[in-house]
Every structure is written in C-alpha cells, then in structure tokens.
Amino acid sequence: MQLDLLALFVVNGLIVGVLYGLVAMCFVLIYKASRVVNFAQGELLLLGAWVCWGAVVQVGLPFWAAFLLTLAFSVVLGILIQVVVLRPLIGEPLISMIMVTVGLSVFFQAILKWIFGVAPQSFPPVLDAQKVNLAGLEVEVAYLASCAVALVALAGFALFFNRSKLGLAMRATAFNQQVAASLGVSVRQVFAMAWAISALVSAMAGIVIGLVNGVSAGLAAFGIKVFPAVILGGLDSIVGAVVGGIIVGVLENLAEYVDGQFLHWGNLYTIAPFYVLVAILMVKPYGLFGTKDIERL
C-alpha cells in the first residue's frame, strides 16, 4: 500500500470530480428547465475548447480576449440550438428529445473533427508555474486553477438562483411550467436562458480542461461521465449533480489506483462508473436521489 500515491489519486479525483460536477450541473440545468436530456453536453465543452484554441493559436488573440469571445459564442450557440432544434420538438415523446440531442452530438463531433482535425492540440502555456506543493503532494497549478474556476462558477450559480429575478423565474419554471407561465414568466425565454447558461459554463469547463490536458475529441467523454454523476446525484437536483460528479471523479481515480496496484486489467477506470451506474439502477430505478414519478391513469 502506498498511502501517498493513494492520497494523490484521491486529490486528483476530487479536482476532476469538481469539473464533472460542473458539467453535470449544466446538464441538470437544462433538464430541470426544459425536460430535455442533453446527450450533447460533452460537445458543448468541446466546442468551447476548440473555439478558444482556434482564437488563441490560429487567430492569435490574447488568451483573455479569446476566452471572452468563446463565452459570447457559446451563449449565442446555446440559444440557437434551443430555438432552431428544440423548440419545434416541444411536446414530442421522450425518444425524439433524446435522439435529437444524440444527433446534435454526432453532428458537432464530426464538424469539429473536420475543422480542427483529429490530432490533440495544446494551448500555449497561460500560467507560469507548472506544479505546486500542496500539503506534501505535487499538484498541477492548472488543475488547481480549474478547480477554482469550477468553484466560482458553482458559487455564481447559487447566487443566481437564490438572488436574481431571472433565477427565480427559472426555478419557478422548473417547478411547474403552467403555473410559472400564468404568473407572467416567459417560458420560452427561460428555456433559451437555460441553454445559454449551460453552454456558457460548459465552454468554460472545456477551456479549463483544455488548458490542462490539451484539446481533443476525448473531451466529449466528459459529457458521457455526466450520466453516472446524475444517476448518483439525482436528475433534478443541482447540488446532487455536483456531489455525484465529485463521487464519480474520486471513484474513477480509486479504480485506477486499485487497477494499477492490484488488478492490472488496464482501463478499468473508464468503465468503473458505468458498473456503479448499473448497480444503482438495479436497486433504485430512479437513481439515488431522483424523485419517483407518480403516474395516474
């Protein structure tokens, strides 16, 4: 047993987990507001990362300008997706809703590969120091920065939902669309808002991860990791999504540790969250904290 190695894996897991949680939160935001299951969440990350990379490396903008440009682009894109693709499908069965986002994800993946190529690319270094000593553990600065960005975004979310009028409108819509509409909330606007915010935060997460790991199509895997996270945390709980994401991150790294130390199976860590997911669904068909639908005839 190498305890310091284990600790390193756990810390890494926590940091990656916060990012998973952030993405899962974006997913839950869309689901809560508009009941759309977004299988293209990972592609929103990927889009943000590629656009920012393109602006920095191919156009030559300074990083902060590229960052702001990407955020603006993501907001417009999120609203466009909602208005053009999802608005015509309101009231369609669940299968259509799921498949349309799956279709979007395939489309974006291919288009991005077409434009930016399949090779992974890395950002020019933005931060000076590479590693920092944290309580005896070597941790990459970029990881810490990404963690900080994620925490700021989470705090921003909490403020937005609890303090602002728009946030209140979104919560009201999530609670009951008809009641919210009758009280003067523009449900269309809320749907568009949800997509805009979700795309914006996803793009931020994408850029942050791109800074650490480089940008490649593999980033979209974050969108798939959302599912174990929300199954753990409940589909309609924002806090639950964050907690679920952190658990998945730690779990993945623990699996990697166990695999590397004892089992030597190789790539167990990519599959481990799915085993957990299936196990949970066997016991609790609506996820750990999901609300059970009560249906009447």
Place this chain on the structure above:
Amino acid sequence: MALATARPCGDFRTSYAADKTIFPTRGSLIAALVGILALLALPLVLDRYGLSLLIYIGIYGIGALGLNLLTGCTGQISLGHAAFFGFGAFGSTWLSNKFGVPVALAIPLAGLMTTVVGIVVGLPAARIKGLYLAIATLAAQYILEDFFARAEWFSGGAAGAHARPYELFGFRLAGESAYFYVVLAHLVVLYVFATNLLRTRDGRAFVAVRDHYLSAEVMGIDLTRYKVLAFGISTFYAAVAGALMAHYVGFVSSESINILLSIQFFAMIIIGGMGSVMGSLMGAAFMVLMPEGLELAVHALRSTSWGDIPQIVNGLAFAKEAAVGLAIVLFLIFEPQGLAHRWRLVKAYWKLYPFAH
C-alpha cells in the same frame, strides 16, 4: 410515437380481419411476390459494387428491424444495440472457429446465444423506464465494448477475429452474388416473422406497452414478460445481423462496435419510421445510400472547374458522420414519422388521383 394519427384518406378498415391482414389486396400480394422474384434476379444485372450495397442494406435492415421491434413497437429505448450486433458477430466467429460449427448453423446459434445475453440485460431493464433505461443501455454498450476489447478467448481482444466464409452443405457461398442470396433469405424470413408477430396477441401487447404501459398492465398484460420478450427478440435480430456482417466482411474488430453504430441503428428507425416493419428497411437503405450519395457528390464536385478543394475531399469521412447526425435532427423536426409514413401518403395520393381531397 403517434403512429397513425394522420392516416391518409381512403385508408380505413371495417373488420378486424382486414386490420390484421398482411396483404390488404390481391394486388399487394402479387406485388410483393414479384418484388422478391425481381430481387432474386438482381445478381444477374448488378455489378459487385451494387450488390455489396444491397447486402449492407439487408444486414443493417435486419438489425434495424430488431431495434424497431424494441423501440418503435414496445417503446423501450436502447442505445446499446450495436453491442448486441457485435456480440452476434463475435459469437458466430467464436462458434465456427473454435467448435467447428458450420457457419450456416453458427449464425442462428449466435443469435440464440445473444438472446440469452439480451434477456440478462433486459430483465433488470424491465424495472427502469424512459430516460433511465436509455442511460442504462448506454452503460451496457460501454461495458460490452470493454468486454470485447478484453476477452481474448472470445473476441480475439484488440486484434479482432477472423470469420470463416459462409458454407452450406459443403458449398462455399462467398462473393457478392452468392452472399446476396444468403442475406436475402435471412431478411425475408425475419421480416415475415416480424410482420406476423405484430399481428398476434404478443405483437399487440408490445404496442399496448408502448402506448401506455399502465393501461396495458391494467388490461392484464404482463409488463415484465413483454419487455423481456421484446429485448430478447430485438437482440436476436441484432445478433443475426452482426453474424451475417462478420461472415461477409471476414473480420470483426471490437473497434467497429462503437456507440456510433448504435446511434446509426437508431437513425435508421427514426428515418424509416418508428414501429414500421418496412420502414426499418427504408431507413437502412437511406443510411447505406446517403454516404455513397455524398461520395458521388464530392466526385462530381471534383470534376467541375472550381472543385478539388482539399478541405472537402479530405473531410469526406467527417462529412458522412456529420450527415448521420444532421439526418437524425432534420427527420425528427420535419418528418417525425419517417419515410414509411411518407410512402403511405404517396400511395394514398395516387390511389385516389385525381379526386384526392
């Protein structure tokens, strides 16, 4: 999936017998028989390329029909169809390579083997619904993909497995024109079976489970039984399609069994029409022919004066992939009932021409 919400005019039935029949008129029966005869004659006319396209359409058509029985007819979403397709492919090569089972027998045996796996997946899946089921089948896809890459005794691991050519009574049915008949035979048997299944009590039970599962249960339909049955039948179709593909191509690798293939199967049934047997074949044809059409378009573009743009020529593979996604989105928005519905409308229009109203 409001299937028959917009029935074309002139299409109404007055008895259950008329509703249940496969061929509503003598003309349609004759048309079907003539159609099959025409297909039988096709290898005399078409070249190898055309035949290979038809073989792919047939194989994917079988797989898509399996997914359509599960998703279109029973309403259970499965994003792991490719995994069962792959299980059938590996299963058939495993049976024929390791135990010397004749290929003609190994294909249905692999189907049965996969059905067992499908039931194992389907039994717990009977407890979960809608979105959660979609996520669980997605997880099954990833887990089985990992299994294929890992289980060297079964699938050859990362190296993949070689499949023997199709043999029947010692005759080797390789090559496009011979294999075309093999696929056609499987296709006809499986399509007739599915059409018949939907006319029976079991088939109506599937539709009842899809339309409103609680009402179905109140009417005395055993939900678990029918959901598991649908999973079993669907995986059987997927596995037969996978096995046919393996023995046609001659090689299976675990990398080709990816989530994109699952999505492609789903695209086929959305494009063809949810819950429609013939729609599955139309969707498969669309998905096979669309990339070829793109390729033709690019070739045509290259021969024009301003063509030969490297981005377009090199991006062809990505364009094909993007077209899959775009087709799903566009069909869901503009033609949610698929090609089968459009075909019905066209037929009805000509039936009453020129007095349609």
